[in-house]
Amino acid sequence: MDKNISKLAADNIRILSAAMVEKAKSGHPGGAMGGADFMHVLFSEYLNYDPADRTWFNRDRFFLDPGHMSPMLYAGLALTGTYSMEELANFRQWGSPTPGHPEVDFARGVENTSGPLGQGHVMAVGAAIAERFLAARFGEWMSHNIYTFISDGGIQEEISQGAGRIAGHLGLGNLVMFYDSNDIQLSTVTDDVTIEDTAKKYEAWGWATMTIDGNDHDQIRKALDAASAETEKPFLIIGKTIMGKGAVTANGDSFEKQVSTHGQPLSAAGASFADTLKNLGADVENPFQVFAEVEALYNEANNKKAAYVADKKAEQAEWAKANPELAAKLAQFISGETNIDYAAIEQKAGAATRGASSTVLGVFAEQVENMIVMSADLANSDKTDGFLKKTTVFKKGDFSGAFLQIGVAELTMGAIANGMALHGGVIPVCGTFFVFSDYMKPTARMAALMQLPVKYVWTHDAFRVGEDGPTHQPIEQEAQIRLLEKLKNHHGDNGMLVVRPADVNETTVAWKMAMENTKTPTALILSRQNIPNLPESDYNKALQAEKGAYIVEKDADTPDVVLLASGSEVGTLVEGAKLLREQKGLKVNVVSVISEGLFRNQDKAYQAEVLPADVPRFGMTAGLPVTLEGLVGLNGTVWGLDHFGYSAPYTVLDEKFGFTGENVLKQVTEMLG
Amino acid sequence: MDKNISKLAADNIRILSAAMVEKAKSGHPGGAMGGADFMHVLFSEYLNYDPADRTWFNRDRFFLDPGHMSPMLYAGLALTGTYSMEELANFRQWGSPTPGHPEVDFARGVENTSGPLGQGHVMAVGAAIAERFLAARFGEWMSHNIYTFISDGGIQEEISQGAGRIAGHLGLGNLVMFYDSNDIQLSTVTDDVTIEDTAKKYEAWGWATMTIDGNDHDQIRKALDAASAETEKPFLIIGKTIMGKGAVTANGDSFEKQVSTHGQPLSAAGASFADTLKNLGADVENPFQVFAEVEALYNEANNKKAAYVADKKAEQAEWAKANPELAAKLAQFISGETNIDYAAIEQKAGAATRGASSTVLGVFAEQVENMIVMSADLANSDKTDGFLKKTTVFKKGDFSGAFLQIGVAELTMGAIANGMALHGGVIPVCGTFFVFSDYMKPTARMAALMQLPVKYVWTHDAFRVGEDGPTHQPIEQEAQIRLLEKLKNHHGDNGMLVVRPADVNETTVAWKMAMENTKTPTALILSRQNIPNLPESDYNKALQAEKGAYIVEKDADTPDVVLLASGSEVGTLVEGAKLLREQKGLKVNVVSVISEGLFRNQDKAYQAEVLPADVPRFGMTAGLPVTLEGLVGLNGTVWGLDHFGYSAPYTVLDEKFGFTGENVLKQVTEMLG
Incomplete structure (x- = not known):
């Protein structure tokens, strides 16, 4: 790799990012300019994708956590060919595919919607688990890497603890996280909020870590190579980067490492936009361009990727020929479709609806081979144990089971479920008490926005929880979650389907509705206490639900x-x-x-x-x-x-x-x- | 301390805890039986309180995080004299002061409502900050310790990361946390969900740690002494304890370390209640008793505490005599009352309401000396910087300022605010984007339940946020948070006051309403964009709001x-x-x-x-x-x-x-x- 061209490519991302924010008169240029080097090296040299079909199932995934760094993502993807210069120039404008925070768009290489810090990298953990789950069933020929990019804000968000613990516990060697550590956050320097030794923290969770100069391309390569070689642990690359790298004032002084460039155009922050662009080698009058050398570099990179993908597809075709039943099953997994005889499910009259749900989950454990059920340490109460009893829990190096013990981490569970659904091929279900849907709301909202068919099993559904008292009795939660039924997604559908069945037979039907709803998340709200069957209750009558x-x-x-x-x-x-x-x-x-x-x-x-x-x-x-x-x-x-x-x-x-x-x-x- | 009597006291807590759950036919005996030793040693030998007035302002605080361990708390407090045996026997019954999860009751020694795991110990962090804030203003004579008790679930909850980071960053030497580490959680063993090195994690955040046998009273004393001696760092005692300590089956076999004793009566779990009680030396027919030796021990302990408190009160009286103005100020701080001339606040016509809020906060920075303002890394956007500009941020060893940079950790901020309000003497305010109120809902609900006068500054209030797009545009959030207006607290008041002012003058009035509402939390919902003043807008007209x-x-x-x-x-x-x-x-x-x-x-x-x-x-x-x-x-x-x-x-x-x-x-x- 020619060092100068490599730097030019990163500068190209910096130029485009700065220009996008400047033109939109809003956005976040500083971080994007610091992270550009990693993006370039990753996209051009490491990330496997099919240039002709970005939805190719076995592609590597890249999950951006800090959605405000969208200019860096769009600019980086533009170099790979999925965004035009005009689209970049229309950053943050009505109808443009370049919204202020990225919205999932597989065909363009945007694997997840991001914005609320912390959730993006947890989705990556979910995707990494889905990848291991599928490889355990179909073979390592389909394995791929999950990359994610996190910032100081994401490291601080509470949810990153859940992701760090789970990824370490499961030994997700397919997960590589780049921590863009520039010592600056939106409102202040990180010294004002933390003395954390981040490497030590992740090591406490069982991760491998390496700290590098995150603007040095050779160090980035070395770290990514080491990450690839590590198969037993998730890998954290702490890249020390420079906020606003390349920014200068009108008199040419450096304007790097400034808090002010985090969340506003360079010119508003006090830098000179024109001089910064000049400093980076851009055409100031017409900054929305890709340098010819950079274009050539990416053409070559895409050719290599196409060749790699062709080999992988050939390998898959051979496998499919040798394993036609497995191949059919894989296709069915990816389709998201299921075929269950709900009428045949026998329910015990008068049971609690959580119990009835358990019965259905027991059937799914045998008939829905791509379902992954999770519980936030309440399997025996939320009755997801109906599923657990017929399978085993995920362990490091063993993803033959289909149950994930998340521990007490509801928000993490929600984001991991979103990541599994984004990855595809699996059907994620998560269970906890309904009152704790409060903790999950931020991820449920994202599931609704991204239109992911995640299923929530929320039990202990009202004051009828009883002895546990007000902290455990949902009162406003049903009204609250039904707000997401009222909120339409960008396809005009109800953002979420929320079903609260009245007896065991309605519960069977509720699960049928949940499984057949592949377009939005579904919440099942279930009782702790036993409920008498409705008059003349049976499956067929309940179908009216x-x-x-x-x-x-x-x-x-x-x-x-x-x-x-x-x-x-x-x-x-x-x-x-x-x-x-x-x-x-x-x-x-x-x-x-x-x-x-x-x-x-x-x-x-x-x-x-x-x-x-x-x-x-x-x-x-x-x-x-x-x-x-x-x-x-x-x-x-x-x-x-x-x-x-x-x-x-x-x-x-x-x-x-x-x-x-x-x-x-x-x-x-x-x-x- | 007679070793046998000390053990007898801990067994007394075990007996009472097991009996409470058995009689209520629901609850969590196992953890309570494991944590009993720490509770006894802490309550009898370390925790400073006034036996005659548990609301004494300068008492040490004890915050229980795992609310399901309420039997341990009630039983421990019963030994100190605040619960009768009859009240324990009525555990989880209608009208009893011993609900399934503890509800704040200062007079009885219950410092916080708990139940949703993780929040309790973060409230302790808030209280520890409040303590340092007050000591910085009035002197170390009023200093006291903040103790908290956390379980495996709380350690796993995402929020504990925020608390760990902030407490370490601020060097809260007044904070001591006991981690009841029994390797078992509600649905499984901890090995199923984590390989975390918890000591290492907290050390990465700057804590001092010590791992002990948490059932060994001498080791507990040694650890508490070390914690007292540590003034520069928060102190984590990792107590390895035995779930269900003392439990046996009918044939006398040990029934310790069982997941099944976490969340149900011993008899339901498979142990023998009667034999366990016998094993612990109880009167099986009449288990709700305090051993005579234990009663004597606590009488003596309470006498010592009374003498200590008398000395402290004498010291305070001398200080008050020498510092009458400061003493008056302290009394005013504790009263929660303020005296602001809102009519005199000058607003700029046509500003955004977040800007108008900033103006008011600037006045508060000078006139409300006990206000603590926090922001989740958005001070320059949520405009809490109107306050920040006139003060300084908290730093390790320096609490002379009044602003807490929380970093990107909204949920932690909410729980810390609750802890500050519970401690008393300060007025906590927290700011972030309104869309992120989703993250804070679990703590807002607890604030409403506990009737704490926390103030939320939630800006960027609607789709009019604009370019940041759907992840940052609150749509359902106003309907959502107003559900807490509809939900009455246990005094019959609206659970929360939610105000969304229409221009700058209404914003002044909104702040007046917030400050005068000392009985419930208040949320201010504020605009990002400028808003023209309403017709003939002025303060007096806006007072109608x-x-x-x-x-x-x-x-x-x-x-x-x-x-x-x-x-x-x-x-x-x-x-x-x-x-x-x-x-x-x-x-x-x-x-x-x-x-x-x-x-x-x-x-x-x-x-x-x-x-x-x-x-x-x-x-x-x-x-x-x-x-x-x-x-x-x-x-x-x-x-x-x-x-x-x-x-x-x-x-x-x-x-x-x-x-x-x-x-x-x-x-x-x-x-x-």
Whole structure:
């Protein structure tokens, strides 16, 4: 490699990054200029991809963690051929494929959406696990590396602890992380916030580490070679880099290592944009260019990669010929499709819905060979152990099982699930208590934004958790997570499917809905306590839940009152309906609303059938009333809980809080006046 | 100390813990039995408190992190005299002061609510900072120690990384953490999830560490003595303990070190409750007793503590006599009261509300001497730098400033703020982008549950963030955080006050509301972009925001339409109202709703004055429509955003998304038909 051309290529990334931010009048140039050297060496010399098809399944992955360094990513990818100069020039503009923070776009080499610091590199850990899972089943011929790039902010984010621990514990030798350590963060120098010995910290987690001059290309190569050679441990390259490398003022003084270049155009920071570009060898009038030598370098690099990929594809073709069944299975894994006979799943009547979920997961353990289930140290409570009992946990060097013990690290679990889904070929499921969905929200939002089919098993779903008390009783969480049902993704679909089944058969159907929803994340909200089966409950009746809401008990097309709820409260309404009929002679329909968001997607006629326009409605929710107020509207009232719960057996709380058939009788009678 | 009596006291805690869980038929006995030795030694020999007044301000604090180990805490505190045997026997029952997870109760020695793992020990870090802040101002005579107890789960939680880094960085020599390391967690053994060298990790953060047999009282004493002697670093005692210490089966075999004793009664786990109690020397028929020797030991311990406290109080009295002004200031700090002339604060018309907040914070930096402001590395963006510019950041050994650079660790910041508020004497404020309130939700919920007057400065409040794109544009976050307004705390107050001011003068008033709200947390939701002042805006007019909503522009008591919004959308409605008057000849009232939760607390007459019953309403929100649907109801429509945003300048997004006066004209005209 010609040293001068190599430097020129990195300078090209610096020039483009600085120019993009300058033109957009917003963005983050300094870090991008410091990290450019690593990006160039990685992209041109190490990262395996198919120049003709960036979605090639066995490509190396590159996960950017600090999304604000998007100029560096776009500029680097532009050198590889996936962005035009015009697209770079339209950085951060309406309709441009170069948004302020990267949004997943496999075809262009953007493997993940990033922005909230810390999540990106944890997605890389998830991808690295998926890679090992698949290689364990199909062979090392398909192995590839997972690279990720993290900044000081990501190192500080709480979530990096979970990733560091899990990657070290599992000995992910396929994971290489470059830590762009420039001693500067957005608002200050790192000395103001940390004295951490980062290498020591990662070594405590079982990583191999190497500290280098992150702007020195030969040192970068040496580190990447060492990382490739390390197969037993994840590898951390701590690259000491220079923030704003190449930046100068109008009189030519260095303007490197300045906090001010972190988050604004160079000119706004106090540097001279024009002189910096000159200093880097750019055409100041027309900076959106690739140097001819650099273009040639990348053409050659892409040719090499194409040859490598051709060999790998030939190897795969031979393998497929020799192993047609495995090849078919791999294709099916990648398709994300499953084929389960849900009707055949036998449920125990009256079980808790977490138990019913466990039954389904037990079937999946045998029939969905590409499912990976995780739990944040609650497998025996969230009942993901229904899956675990039929498989084994991931261990260092052994990914033959399909269960990941994450430990107590809910947010990490969410991001790892996202990374698995981004990698593809596997179906990630994560379980914990519903109240801890609070911890997972940032990753659930990213799953919704990236449209990833991650499944959440959130159990212990309401104050009916009982004795554990208010810290463990979700009250506002159902309303909260259903906000992601209301929030449309960029394809116009509900951002998430949220289902809260009312009995064991609805739980089977809920899982069917989750598995068939390959376009967005799905949350299953499940009970701790046992729930009696709904009247005449069976799988076929419960299938109506696929419309989001349906009539469980129907007295009339136009009854005196409609009672509606989700989850265990439907059963309470059934009790109340019985009393209303017996004692008041009323005609009562009972409706189960497993997902308001889905119900609102149905045609108006169906909605009107379930909730006739002029019939009074009574809603019941063991959470905040707002959860049902949208459906009940001014046609009635909602009996909910507007306060934190208390510690006591749930049957006591039911009495205290009025979640009984008797109280339904009382409240509905009062409502109807 | 008689070794036998010391062991008897720890066994007493074990007996009580096992009996509590057994009687409640739920809970976590194993860990409590392992940690009992440390609790006994700490409480009886090291923890300084006033037996006659557990709220004595200069007491040592003890923060329990694993709330599920509540039996150990209640049993330990019972020995010190704050719980009766009957209260222990009513563990986890309705109305009992012994809920499943501890809820803050200073008078009984419960310093924090705990349950969600990890948060408790971070609160201890916050308290330790508050202690140093106060000692720097009033003298070392008031110094005291902050002890905390963490389990394997807490060590794994992401948040412990933030606490470890910050405590090490600040050299919190007043902080002592006992890590109850028993190699077992709820669902499995720790070997299944980690190979971490925990001592090494904390050393990487600058802590002193010592590993001991955590069931050996002499080793515990040695470690606590070493911790006391260490003044430059936080001190981690890694106590290797035995899960379920003392548990046996019916035939007398050991039932120690079992995962099964983590989360259920001993009998359910497979041990013999009766034989375990016998093994520990208890009266099996009547286990809720304190041994006479143990009672004597604690009587003597409490006498010593009372004597110590008497000396400390005498020292304080002398100091107060010599320093009357400082003493008055300390009393004022502890009261939590402030006295600010808000009317005198000069705001720059048309600034962003984050800028207006910065102006107020600049005044606070000079007038609120016990305020501590933090930012998660965004001080120059969230504009907490208005405060920072007039003070200095905390450094190791120097707490004379009042600003804490947390680094990129939003969740840690939230828990540290809670710890500061629990300690008392200081007013914690934390700033970051509103979209990252997602990360802070778990700590905001705890602040609401504990009724702590923490202030959140959440800026960049809507899609109007612009170029940063969907990862940085809060859409559902306002609806989400206002769920905590709807959720009542155990005193019946709104769990949180959430204010989103519409211009600079409302921002001054918003801060007044935040400061005067000493009973719950307050969130300020502030704009990135400049906002024109509302018509005739001034401080006095804006004071009406203290009612949650008020009429900004009033054409009539009964206008043709009421337009309502919060934040920057109020200004857009004012533009629209002008067009509606000019082009349609309509009478239009414009309402600013700074807090729906607060508005709903006003009397009905006022609510009807602001929102006349039969007048059509048009709401506008730059977030999910549901934010305003409760107020607009069936009387009108809400123009909101039901999708993730896009990256582009916000003025472009305003046009694309219809957040313009012209679109208000169009939509209201259509609505009125």
